[in-house]
Amino acid sequence: YLEGVDVTAKKIEKSALSNTPLQIVTQEQLAALPTLNVSDVLKFFSGIVVKDYGGVGGLKTVSVRGLGAQHTAVAFNGIALSDCQTGQIDLGKISLENVETIALNSGQPDDIFLPARLFASASVLNVSTQKPIFKLKKPINICAGVTAGSFGLAIPYLLIENQLKKKSTPDGWSMASSVSVEYLTSKGNYPFVLEYGGDEDSTSHERRKNSDVRTVRGEANLFTTFGEKHEIDVKFFYYNAERGLPGATIFYSTTPTQRLWNENCFGQLHYKFSINPKLSYQANAKFNYSYTRYLDPDYLNQSGELDNRYIQREYYISNTLLYNVCKKLSFSLSNDLFFNDMDANLIQFAEPKRFTGLTLLAGQFTTDYVKITATLLHTFVQNWVSIGTPGANANKFTPSVSISVKPFKQELFRIRAFYKNIFRMPTFNDLYYQAVGNADLKPETANQIDVGMTYEKYWHQHKFHFTVTGDFYFNRVSNKIVAIPSKNLFIWSMINYGRVDITGTDVNLDLSYRFMKKYEIRTFGSYSFQRSWDMTEVNSKTYKNQIPYTPLHSGSAGLVVTTPWVSVFYTILISGERFTLGQNIPQNRLEPYTDQSIAIGNDFKLKKISFGIKLEMLNLADRQYEIIKNFPMQGRSFRIKLNFLW
Secondary structure, three states, X not given: OOOOOOOOOOOOOOHHHOOOOEEEEXXXXXXXXXXXXXXXXXXXXXXEEEEEOOOOOOOEEEEEXXXXXXXXXXXXXXXXXXXXXXXXXXXXXXXXXXXXXXEEEEOOOOOOOOOHHHHOOOEEEEEEEXXXXXXXXXXXXXXXXXXXXXXXXXXXXEEEEEEEEOOOOOOOEEEEEEEEEEEEEEOOOOEEEEEOOOOOOOEEEEEOOOOOEEEEEEEEEEEEEEOOOEEEEEEEEEEEEEEEOOOOOOOXXXXXXXXXXXXXXXXXXXXXXEOOOOEEEEEEEEEEEEEEEEEEOOOOOOOOOEEEEEEEEEEEEEEEEEEEOOOOEEEEEEEEEEEEEEEEOOOOOOXXXXXXEEEEEEEEEEOOOEEEEEEEEEEEEEEEOOOOOOOOOEEEEEEEEEEEEOOOOOOEEEEEEEEEEEEEOOOHHHHHOOOOOOOOOOOEEEEEEEEEEEEEEEEOOOOEEEEEEEEEEEEEEEEEEEEEEEEEOOEEEEEEEEXXXXXXXXXXXXXXXXXXXXXXXXXXEEEEEEEEEEOOOOOOOOOOOEOOOOOOEEEEEEEEEEOOOOEEEEEEEEEOOEEOOOOOOHHHEEOOEEEEEEEEEEEEEEOOEEEEEEEEEEOOOOOOOEEEOOEEOOOOEEEEEEEEEO
């Protein structure tokens, strides 16, 4: 057995081969985008509405194909993140450092060897971190970097990877670790124009107040393999944030003073055992703790302030078996069990608890010309409360089926379609939040239908590459629960639409040409048409009106030019008009917007040290726009990124 380089590689599934719409951004492609966190990346995906409350510290959630953030599962290395209080994950807290891929499946993943929980949502966003790769006789990697920018932005970052044990024989074992820490601080006091009325009324130039943010994020990973059959990955994650809540920019409003603290930590374990060529097993376990504190020092009550504190916990375990009957046919059986509870310092708080059991049976048939996947998910939910009435329980089966056909032997052209029925339970806030919660809420049910095509082409010895995907879809949501911010991004009011019909089209293009080895030109773009109509009551003023904050047309595009000396990046985001409330009248209209960014940078190597520099100009046209009404986005700003790898 010859000693060499331990190479850890992960299969990256191409979007053109997936039964369900799949959008992927790799580590190399991330470098071309003007992004700080996962939510920035998703703005370049089709079919996506990112609700961004402005600035580095603003809340950032994602809605896929009009279904709402609660219908999107967000996973870290294949294990779902959770928030039983709101049902939505703040994507702003997920850093892009050390990320290998970001993949979004509309519908569900193509891989059936996954936990049942990833099939229990209408779409799945998976963030995969990179495993360490070591060179011969170099058992340690150190990566350090710093990002600095306008309005007091500073983000130092450090990653250390260690090769603790190198595999010496094919049946031997190996162990590697990685530890990373990131600190973020920003004043967030960017300027904006406050309009006092219509277009002909006066305006004033203001600065965002109480929008400072400070976060600390740390990760520790341990990767172990035993021979060729056993694999154990352990992750610990810690996140702590304090931020001001700048509030809505309303005329005559006083300076906001509300503050928000978040603390989140979890530990997760993944074990995979390749028993034999036909049978594989994996287990996952996780404990999650989350703390939230909201302080309003000017609240008008007897104590003169509002100081709410919430704690939520989750205990999770998953087991999955994969059986390959033959090369073309495989089945999987997965069972996930998790328990959630929540405490608060509120009087007469319900102290809710929830047990959820998910069991998934899946089958997949694959040939060179056709791939068929079918799943049946059973969901069991039991609710308890210490005070008041608990939410309704659930005991339900939900099916899905998908198919892709490759009609031509020589062409990478596929036709695909899928159907999925799924539902989401009301969150703890939906059920029990003071003066807003409703224990009688029914689960939101979604039926999804999609028909699309993919085409991929290579020319000139793979120097020229072209990919296009296009999908038409129809979603019907029954008993839809919609949360809309009222006073600020922490206080919500609930609106139940009953039924929403969503019809749309997603198109993605990617074209690249590589020449002379180190020269490349790449352009990419996406377009979405999404008609999301309230179909609850024929006589209602909102009947056949677009639901709030959903543009009819949106898209993005980018251009990347790479040379040995410098790389140049240009991107643009485009969004059509939106409406802040269910009634589509001029008073509720938000203007369309475009957001353009440009960057220049390159990576260099000096002996054993690699270093890179990147300069970015964001919103270069200095356009003032709002994604959420009265929460202005940042105007023109600048960032510089430096990183070193040893």
